[in-house]
Amino acid sequence: MNNPTKILLGAVLFLILGIAGNMDYRDAVLAEQHYATMICDGHWPDYKELKPECDRSEQEKNNNPETIARRVQGAGY
Numbered sequence: 234m235n236n237p238t239k240i241l242l243g244a245v246l247f248l249i250l251g252i253a254g255n256m257d258y259r260d261a262v263l264a265e266q267h268y269a270t271m272i273c274d275g276h277w278p279d280y281k282e283l284k285p286e287c288d289r290s291e292q293e294k295n296n297n298p299e300t301i302a303r304r305v306q307g308a309g310y
């Protein structure tokens with residue numbers, strides 16, 4: 234295996250690891266957002282004790298019967 238091939242393989246490996254790390258980070262951010270949403274909407278207790286900041290007006294808007302009906306319709310129920 235010559236030197237340019239080793240460099241190319243190293244670059245490809247580095248790129249793959251970077252993409253995997255980025256995807257892992259995005260999954261963690263989405264999981265944290267989902268957790269906070271479920272806590273703020275009152276569906277889950279704060280078992281991780283992260284104490285997310287919940288905007289009461291958003292929570293009231295999300296629990297509005299019209300909003301719930303739109304979410305249920307959008308989910309295909």
